[in-house]
Amino acid sequence: MAGGGTAGHTSPLIATADAVRRLVPDAEVTALGTSRGIEVRVIPEAGLPLELIPPVPLPRRPGAELLRVPARLRAAVKDTHAVLDRVRPDVVVGFGGYVSVPAYVAARRRRIPIVVHEGNALPGIANKFAARFCTGLVATSFPDTEIPHGQYVGLPIRKLISDTDRAAMRAEGRAAFGLDPDRPTLLVTGGSQGAKRINDAVSAAAHALRAAGIQVLHVSGPRGEVKVADRPDDPAYVVEPYVDRMDLAYSAADALVCRCGSNTVTEVSALGLPAVFVPLPHGNGEQALNARAVVEAGGGLLVDDADLTAEWVGEHVVPLLADRARLDRMSRAAEGLIRRDADERLARMVLDAGGYAA
DSSP states (O other), X not given: OBOOSSHHHHHHHHHHHHHHHHHSTTOOOOEEEOTTSTHHHHHHHTXXXXXXXXXXXXXXXXXXXXXXXXXXXXXHHHHHHHHHHHHOOSOEEEOSSTTHHHHHHHHHHHTOOEEEEEOSSSOOHHHHHHHTTOTTOEEESSTTOOOTXXXXXOOOOOHHHHTXXXXXXXXXXXXXXXXXXXXXXXXXXXXXXXOHHHHHHHHHTHHHHHHTTOEEEEEOOTTOOOOOSSOTTOTTEEEESOOSOHHHHHHHOSEEEEOOOHHHHHHHHHTTOOEEEOOOSSSSSHHHHHHHHHHHHTSEEEOOGGGOOHHHIIIIIHHHHHOHHHHHHHHHHHHTTSOSOHHHHHHHHHXXXXXXXX
């Protein structure tokens, strides 16, 4: 299974690998990544063997870096062939990103079946390339993704998340972070690395949140910084650099302010957690597209990065947390859109491609 660089590729890879091994306990799954991404940490932690190849960045614009791609690709494909010789896979699964192109090319040359999973609503270059010769074996996370041969499967998420019952775990979640069991609770996260705009805007609105009786669990990111004005040690404004039990964080919350990477959109919507989505201001617009269906259904709000200010939080987020009926409507709208069983659906597609019944 090829995927690395960010959690957007590694999280569904791990979830799918776990599902494959649940369905076929003696299945062997090897992950393919590079030394630059978070896969060097999260893949071994997930109990999967990891093989490394050189990264092959695909520049979006012409220039010197684009001229270097052919040589880099040849080197990465050569190393991937060596991995295939050692592992001898029955099927190669790609989750997009730098790692997947060499895997697709090497598998194509060896005539090994390829399964593609596209995580975003707007497909990436690597997966659009592979989809041309993966007839019937292209899975998408969102129903309207335009990619050849795509079929809507959903985004595989961890069983730890997909099995979460937020209502049943609310007391446990709030206790885990030292929160009041009864106050409206806002969860704030900018993803695995944090987001300065989100950190600054919400922390600057601490007074308005506090005045409305709202407590905050703010996941700043390992390199992020959160400065709470007036009362930096306020027990109702809890700051954590990183949370490894997001099931507890989600369960503690009544609403969420977050980016809209595909993993985040899928996880919070599957759990029916009302969200304020703040797409990255750069890139090709895929984050806003990821959240579009949820927002249009009434399960979330969308605000441009530049518009997210302390004033906006006070005008929109504070009233939202105070409106229980609205939160319940948003929860139902989001929960009905997202599949929780995408890990098993994709795993069965992979096993079928490899010639195994589950």
